[in-house]
Amino acid sequence: MGYLLLILGVLLWSGAHLFKRIAPARRAAMGASGRGLVAALSGVAIVLMVLGYRWAPVDVVWHTSGGMQHVNNLLMLLVFYLFAAAGMKTYITRWVRHPQLWGVRLWALAHLLVRGDLASLILFGGLFLWAQISVGFINRADPYWQGEVKVVTGKEIGAALGAVLVMGAVGWIHGLIGPSPFGG
Known part of the structure; x- marks a missing residue:
């Protein structure tokens, strides 16, 4: 379970931050609300990474x-x-x-x-x-x-x-x- 959460967290972080680069027109159309979405997804990603890292076996x-x-x-x-x-x-x-x-x-x-x-x-x-x-x-x-x-x-x-x-x-x-x- 730890590895799965960790991988999902890294992918979510990466996707949220790369969205502006991969789909710039779509991100621009979202305006200021896009920042809130990236911030929320980043927060969830951090929680997933922390929990996944702590729960993963060594x-x-x-x-x-x-x-x-x-x-x-x-x-x-x-x-x-x-x-x-x-x-x-x-x-x-x-x-x-x-x-x-x-x-x-x-x-x-x-x-x-x-x-x-x-x-x-x-x-x-x-x-x-x-x-x-x-x-x-x-x-x-x-x-x-x-x-x-x-x-x-x-x-x-x-x-x-x-x-x-x-x-x-x-x-x-x-x-x-x-x-x-x-x-x-």
């Missing part, structure tokens, strides 16, 4: 090394920075076209370094694939891109500080509901 696909936890944490700090950079248009957005989708891909890879079970492969691998497909659709629809030209130093500092604070908060919560990313 079927080891590959063995992981405890030493990779530090690499995972470093990548996660970069992930939180990329998410902040996307909204704040920081310095890195001069060179990185899709900072949030890069963040999702790095998040997935970081977790696969420390989790080698089938449920993790489905969850993190599935969301990595969704992010990769999303980048392809966006780049095909708009192949010409120019990075941000105006960067404010204060935003850069805010994004870096925010990444550290959010990483600490997420790590603390993660430790309460699952394995602690900081050991112990």
Whole structure:
């Protein structure tokens, strides 16, 4: 039952987010109500993924090394920075076209370094694939891109500080509901 819910959650998340790319005219015709639908489907998808992941058996696909936890944490700090950079248009957005989708891909890879079970492969691998497909659709629809030209130093500092604070908060919560990313 866990694997089924997990797969349905990943597919629902992917479908809800790719709808705009696959059927842009239909999504545009929905107007603002389309955002509500995507948000609702995303919420259901998250619940399905969380329950599916928690209920799935631990079927080891590959063995992981405890030493990779530090690499995972470093990548996660970069992930939180990329998410902040996307909204704040920081310095890195001069060179990185899709900072949030890069963040999702790095998040997935970081977790696969420390989790080698089938449920993790489905969850993190599935969301990595969704992010990769999303980048392809966006780049095909708009192949010409120019990075941000105006960067404010204060935003850069805010994004870096925010990444550290959010990483600490997420790590603390993660430790309460699952394995602690900081050991112990």
